[in-house]
Amino acid sequence: MKRLKITNDHGWTPRTLRKQExxxxxxxxxxxxxAVRLVMEGFLGKDVAKMVNLCRQSVALYVARFNEGGLDHL
Known part of the structure; x- marks a missing residue:
């Protein structure tokens, strides 16, 4: 399984995402x-999924959408 990675932060940092939350x-x-913020902070997708009560595939989808277009695509 490939590790999830934020490839384009669109100007967001974990701190600013937490404020936005x-x-x-x-x-x-x-x-x-x-979920995106936790991945940005370095957590594994499966661990993030457990923390926010989602399936791993959903976390991967949200990260992909964020990479593509930032918060507007979530």
Missing amino acids: RKIKDASLRVRVT
Whole structure:
């Protein structure tokens, strides 16, 4: 299994994503942003999936979408 990696941060850092998470009212979007942030911080996809109660494939999809277009694509 290939390690998930943020290839384009679109100007976001783990710290700024954490601040953004607090502002997001939509719970499902908040989970997606949290998953991306945890991958950005270096956690494995399977560990992130357990932390946010998602399947590994969903985490991989969210990371791919973020890499493609930032938060707008989540």
